[in-house]
Amino acid sequence: VAYVQGVDPDADVVCVAYVQGVVAGVCYGDVLKSTGLCGKIEVKRGNLASGVVCGKKARKCEVTIKFEVIPPTDRDLELGVVSCNGFDNGLIEPLMQKKVRMVEGLAMLRKQQEAAAQAEAEAQAALASAKEEKESAGDVSKEAKKDNGDDSEEMVVDPFEVKGKIDYNKLISSFGSQRLTEDLLDRLLRLCKSRSTVSKLHHFLTRGIFFSHRDFDKIVTCLENKQPMYLYTGRGPSSAAMHMGHLVPFLFTKWLQKAFDCPLVIQMTDDEKFIFKGEYSPETGDNLKHFHNLTTQNAKDIIALGFDKSKTFIFSDLDYVGTMYPNIVRIWKACTTNSISSLFGFDGTSNAGKIAFPAIQAAPSFSSSFPVVLNREANLACLIPCAIDQDPYFRMTRDIAHKLVPKTHPLAGKPALIHSQFFPPLQGAQGKMSSSDLNSAIFLTDSPEDIERKIKEYAFSGGRETKKEQEMYGANLEADVSFQWLKFFLESDEELACIERDYGTGSGQYWSTAKVKAKLITVVKDIVGDHQKRRELVTDDVVKEWMTERKLE
Numbered sequence: 044v045a046y047v048q049g050v051d052p053d054a055d056v057v058c059v060a061y062v063q064g065v066v067a068g069v070c071y072g073d074v075l076k077s078t079g080l081c082g083k084i085e086v087k088r089g090n091l092a093s094g095v096v097c098g099k100k101a102r103k104c105e106v107t108i109k110f111e112v113i114p115p116t117d118r119d120l121e122l123g124v125v126s127c128n129g130f131d132n133g134l135i136e137p138l139m140q141k142k143v144r145m146v147e148g149l150a151m152l153r154k155q156q157e158a159a160a161q162a163e164a165e166a167q168a169a170l171a172s173a174k175e176e177k178e179s180a181g182d183v184s185k186e187a188k189k190d191n192g193d194d195s196e197e198m199v200v201d202p203f204e205v206k207g208k209i210d211y212n213k214l215i216s217s218f219g220s221q222r223l224t225e226d227l228l229d230r231l232l233r234l235c236k237s238r239s240t241v242s243k244l245h246h247f248l249t250r251g252i253f254f255s256h257r258d259f260d261k262i263v264t265c266l267e268n269k270q271p272m273y274l275y276t277g278r279g280p281s282s283a284a285m286h287m288g289h290l291v292p293f294l295f296t297k298w299l300q301k302a303f304d305c306p307l308v309i310q311m312t313d314d315e316k317f318i319f320k321g322e323y324s325p326e327t328g329d330n331l332k333h334f335h336n337l338t339t340q341n342a343k344d345i346i347a348l349g350f351d352k353s354k355t356f357i358f359s360d361l362d363y364v365g366t367m368y369p370n371i372v373r374i375w376k377a378c379t380t381n382s383i384s385s386l387f388g389f390d391g392t393s394n395a396g397k398i399a400f401p402a403i404q405a406a407p408s409f410s411s412s413f414p415v416v417l418n419r420e421a422n423l424a425c426l427i428p429c430a431i432d433q434d435p436y437f438r439m440t441r442d443i444a445h446k447l448v449p450k451t452h453p454l455a456g457k458p459a460l461i462h463s464q465f466f467p468p469l470q471g472a473q474g475k476m477s478s479s480d481l482n483s484a485i486f487l488t489d490s491p492e493d494i495e496r497k498i499k500e501y502a503f504s505g506g507r508e509t510k511k512e513q514e515m516y517g518a519n520l521e522a523d524v525s526f527q528w529l530k531f532f533l534e535s536d537e538e539l540a541c542i543e544r545d546y547g548t549g550s551g552q553y554w555s556t557a558k559v560k561a562k563l564i565t566v567v568k569d570i571v572g573d574h575q576k577r578r579e580l581v582t583d584d585v586v587k588e589w590m591t592e593r594k595l596e
Contacts, residue, residue: 082115200432201388203319205465211254211431218434220255220462223248227256230263235302238266245298247463250530253295255431257441258459262426265453266303272424273417274299275407275458277310278345280337281320285344286484287567288466291531293348295463296428300351306417306595307355309345310407311338314360318396335361342586344487347577353596356416357589360403366414366592367406370447374402377443386435405440408458409447415592424453431462467527469501485567487574494571495564498525502563506556507549514549518556525556525563532566 087109198207200214215222228248235241247253265272276296278289300307313334323329338359345357364371383398384390406412410423417423427437437458444456468483482501485494505523507513520526526546533539545551546559553559 080115082113084110084112086110202432202435203388205432209465211464214431215255218255218431218438220257220431220434220460223251223254223256223259223461227260227263230260230267234263234266238302238304240304241298241302245295246534246536247291247295247298247531249536251464252291252531253428253461253463255462256460257434257437258454258457259426259461261454262424262459265424270424270453271305271420272303272426273305273410274303274307275310275425275427276307276429277312277404277407278341279312279316280334280341281316283337283340284486284488285341286486287528287532287570288484289344290348290487290570291463291466292428292430293345297348297350299426299428300354305354307350308407308413308416309355309357310404311342311357311359312400312404313338314364314396314403315400318394318400331361335359339583339586342589343578343581344574346581346585346589347574349577352589355589356413356592356595357586358592359590362590363592364403367403367412370406370409370412371402373447374405374440374443375399377446378402378439383439386439401436401439404436408437408440408444409456411447416595418594422449422452425458427458427460429460429462430465432465434460434462466531467524469497469503469524471503471522471524485571487571487578489571491568491572494567498560498564498567502528502560504556504560506546510555513555517547517549518559520547523556523559525559528563529559529566532570533562 198209198213199205200209214220228244231248232244235244245253262272274296276292278285278293296307299305316334316337317329317331321330321334338361342357378401380398383401384393387397387401389398408425408427409421410417410425411421429437437460441457444454444458446456448456469485470483482497485497489497503522503524505519505521505526507516507518518526520543523546526542529539529542533542541551542553542559542562545553546555548554553562
């Protein structure tokens with residue numbers, strides 16, 4: 044008698060359901076009397092045997108493991124006996140339905156369904172109660188309830204998409220990074236003062252805009268021990284004009300370059316933009332050259348920010364990739380297609396360039412990728428300031444970094460990172476600003492009139508509907524885009540605190556949305572106007588000088 048789980052193995056007869064063309068509870072071929080008689084089990088390997096299939100952003104994946112049971116050769120087999128009688132198909136029709144379960148399984152399923160229904164009812168009741176309390180207290184205005192990014196939308200943060208209400212604590216937990224602490228910031232300030240480079244921390248740090256890190260403490264240790272390091276950041280040139288959100292990592296990197304007095308490399312990923320967004324037509328061919336030209340335009344904006352030319356190298360992947368190629372090959376060798384596809388959500392429909400590109404973005408993390416620029420220093424620690432959606436590239440890099448550096452590398456080859464929050468679009472203080480929506484962003488080429496119009500018409504307000512409600516409850520500062528933008532670009536801590544107090548309480552000079560928007564319009568006009576004046580001085584020849592491979596100081 045074949046052994047069937049849950050049935051007495053000593054029973055004389057075991058009844059099993061018979062469905063024509065289907066074997067239930069047994070396999071084709073001989074059936075051993077017990078599993079103890081198996082010789083060995085051999086797992087089949089190879090792409091067509093076993094594998095893992097996981098689609099982009101999938102919550103589940105399909106794991107296939109094929110194996111073969113090989114009988115022993117040193118003794119006779121004791122075969123079980125499986126027999127059954129045919130049944131009329133009409134009699135077994137109920138067995139074909141998905142609802143068929145064993146008694147125990149059916150009871151468990153019923154309990155699970157009852158528990159889920161009860162939990163859902165309790166959650167809905169709690170949500171309704173909380174909503175009623177908030178509305179009665181005036182904490183949520185009708186305007187804020189209308190369309191500020193639908194808090195129920197699932198948060199998605201990856202290198203290709205950012206949407207939903209961003210929970211930065213949850214990101215730190217899921218990405219496995221660390222929050223910047225007051226103790227670490229105090230160490231950084233003492234370091235900068237001892238080097239006489241800057242007198243205070245950048246407000247992006249003190250206001251929590253840069254909030255998370257990987258091994259930033261080790262970079263501080265390197266500098267305390269007078270060990271050299273370098274900075275690496277980048278830009279994907281997707282439009283001719285950069286917007287305000289693009290300024291955030293570059294303004295902070297500029298401060299770091301001054302504070303640490305160190306070299307900086309800036310990668311322009313024109314190859315990536317073509318791989319992901321490039322087009323081809325039989326009449327005109329592809330538009331690879333278009334993205335290469337955007338590199339020059341974006342480089343002008345970066346240069347206009349005022350980096351130290353003697354310590355800065357800007358490079359296009361299309362131009363410089365040959366120098367980095369040995370390290371790119373090493374990274375390809377160290378990574379598997381499965382690991383890259385899983386990390387970035389690629390599948391069989393992704394073009395080969397998408398799977399290959401992460402190694403190209405990883406390569407500048409190693410100083411040996413810049414034999415001339417960094418004077419053949421293969422042992423420099425690297426710090427990467429970036430928005431947190433870029434973290435997956437460097438998680439991959441950190442996993443294999445030890446294979447590309449000497450054993451004496453201060454961070455075992457791993458690049459350190461410091462992460463920023465996302466700069467919100469005008470329409471709602473969540474997600475991040477995008478170049479593809481012209482009315483969600485203020486571009487560095489916008490006129491004063493365009494800046495004023497966009498802020499007045501599109502900047503989402505957390506203020507109340509009436510003056511009476513505003514004076515009674517104050518504004519919802521978390522939802523108010525104008526206030527959130529001022530946290531990024533208003534340098535005066537005292538003035539920002541005044542606006543926060545007035546607007547949050549509905550009193551004082553900045554009691555209303557109109558007053559706060561007017562302040563933001565002035566701040567943004569000044570930043571963009573000054574930038575445009577500096578950018579006019581940056582010619583194509585100037586860009587070539589910055590992008591010429593040369594030894595940095």
